[in-house]
Amino acid sequence: MGFAQNIARKINSIYLTGPTLGERVEKTAEYNPAGTDVDLFTVAGGRVMLRSLVGQVTVIVAKNAAADAKTRLQHTPTTGALAATDMCGDLDCDTHNIDTVYTITGGTGVAMADDSRAGVIVTSFVTNKQILQPGTISKHYTTLVTGTIKWTLHYIPIDAGATVVAA
Numbered sequence: 001m002g003f004a005q006n007i008a009r010k011i012n013s014i015y016l017t018g019p020t021l022g023e024r025v026e027k028t029a030e031y032n033p034a035g036t037d038v039d040l041f042t043v044a045g046g047r048v049m050l051r052s053l054v055g056q057v058t059v060i061v062a063k064n065a066a067a068d069a070k071t072r073l074q075h076t077p078t079t080g081a082l083a084a085t086d087m088c089g090d091l092d093c094d095t096h097n098i099d100t101v102y103t104i105t106g107g108t109g110v111a112m113a114d115d116s117r118a119g120v121i122v123t124s125f126v127t128n129k130q131i132l133q134p135g136t137i138s139k140h141y142t143t144l145v146t147g148t149i150k151w152t153l154h155y156i157p158i159d160a161g162a163t164v165v166a167a
Contacts, residue, residue, distance in 0.1 A: 023154065023157070023163075025164050025165060026152050027041060027153075027166040029148065038138055039137075040151050040153075041137040041166060043136070044134050049132075049155060050130040050153065051156060053137075053151065053152075053153050055152075056152075057100040057148070059146075061146070061147030061149070068092055068094060071090065071112070073112070075136070078136070086109070089107075089109050090111055096114065100114060
């Protein structure tokens with residue numbers, strides 16, 4: 001990327017997402033069979049501070065099995081012997097309509113917050129931060145469900161050259 005393009009990207013980032021939210025990355029992901037992970041984002045080049053991670057249902061989420069459908073987000077580092085770490089607790093997502101919004105609180109054992117009324121969810125940008133090493137952010141769910149969610153992530157690089165891209 002050339003110097004002028006880099007400056008233009010930074011200016012757009014500041015004006016479009018605000019200096020407090022940081023860089024913005026989006027990914028639309030469909031659900032897959034139970035017990036599988038779907039990669040959403042890749043952290044590369046160093047550590048980043050996750051400022052917000054929000055999902056919006058774009059195709060109705062519904063379970064296709066008798067068991068409750070639960071989903072959570074995980075981060076798996078690419079280096080070292082660290083295993084996948086839950087970024088939040090399980091969210092019951094049996095039936096969520098279009099425009100239902102999901103977000104994490106920052107607490108690794110706290111279920112994703114959802115607004116099944118569709119449209120408004122209150123999140124705290126003070127408490128929902130997480131520091132992520134290079135690796136993969138994925139979603140995991142317990143049973144087969146259908147549906148599609150558009151994920152939007154905001155981050156601030158901690159290390160020079162750190163980025164997050166859609167997987």
